[in-house]
Ligand SMILES: NC(=O)C1=CN([C@@H]2O[C@H](COP(=O)(O)OP(=O)(O)OC[C@H]3O[C@@H](n4cnc5c(N)ncnc54)[C@H](O)[C@@H]3O)[C@@H](O)[C@H]2O)C=CC1
C-alpha cells in the first residue's frame with residue numbers, strides 16, 4: 001500500500017534511539033523528509049538517510065521553540081509531528097518518589113509534548129495533510145504500581161491529545177495518541193532483569209508473569225509502533241482523530 005508520504009515534511013522528537021529511531025527510519029523509507037531532535041548527541045551523529053538531527057531537550061520551552069523554528073525552516077513547512085520523547089521516570093512506592101524525579105517525568109513526558117506542539121501549530125495549519133501523533137503508553141489507560149509519575153504523565157498525554165483534536169479539527173489538523181505495550185528493546189530488558197534480581201526469579205518466569213495479562217503473548221516491535229504512526233500521518237488516515245490507539249497485543253494489566 002502506498003502511504004502517500006513521499007516528500008512529506010516530518011518532525012519526530014527523540015529519534016536517536018529506540019522507538020523514535022524506528023519511526024524516523026520508517027518515514028525515510030516512505031520518501032519523507034525528516035528532522036529529529038534528541039539529548040543524546042552521540043546517537044544523533046550516527047543517524048543516516050539524510051535525516052537532520054539536532055540537539056534539544058524537549059522539556060526546555062525555549063530550546064524546543066528554537067528547535068522547531070529551525071526544523072520548520074529547514075523543511076519549508078510541516079505536515080506530520082510525532083511527539084515521541086519520554087523517560088521511564090522513577091520506580092518507587094508513592095512515599096519514596098523524589099519530588100524532583102516526579103517533576104522531571106512530567107516535564108519530559110507531558111510538558112515536552114506541549115512545548116513542541118505549541119511551536120508546530122502555525123505551520124501545521126498551512127499543510128493539507130496535518131497530523132500530530134503523541135506517544136502515550138499502556139500506562140496512559142491503566143494504573144502502574146510503583147510507576148505513578150510515569151502513569152500520571154501518560155494519562156496526561158491522552159487528555160492533551162483529545163483537547164488538541166477538538167481544538168484543531170476544524171483546521172483539518174488531526175491528533176491521536178499511540179499506547180505501546182511491552183515493546184521489545186533495551187528498556188524492557190532492563191526492567192525485566194531488575195525484576196528478576198529483586199524477586200529471585202528466572203527471566204523466563206518474569207516474562208511469563210508479564211505476559212499472563214496479555215492476549216497476544218509476544219513483545220510489540222518498535223516497527224509495529226512505527227507502522228501505526230505512518231498510518232496516522234498518511235492521507236489514508238485522514239478521518240482518524242482524537243483516538244487513543246493501543247498497540248499492545250491486548251495488554252490488560254501492568255506490573
Ligand atoms: N519501550 C517501551 O516498552 C515503551 C515505550 N513507550 C514510550 O515510547 C517513547 C519512546 O520510548 P523508547 O524508545 O522505549 O525509549 P528509549 O529510552 O529507548 O529512547 C528514548 C530516546 O529519548 C531521548 N530523550 C530522553 N529524554 C529526552 C528529552 N528530554 N528531550 C529529547 N530527547 C530525549 C533519549 O536520548 C533516547 O534517544 C517514550 O515516550 C516512551 O514513554 C511507551 C510504552 C512502552
Ligand SMILES: Cc1ncc2c(c1O)C(=O)OC2
Nearest residue numbers: 137138139180181182188191
Ligand atoms: C518498562 C515498561 N513496561 C511496561 C510498559 C512500559 C514500560 O516502560 C510502558 O511504557 O508501557 C507499558
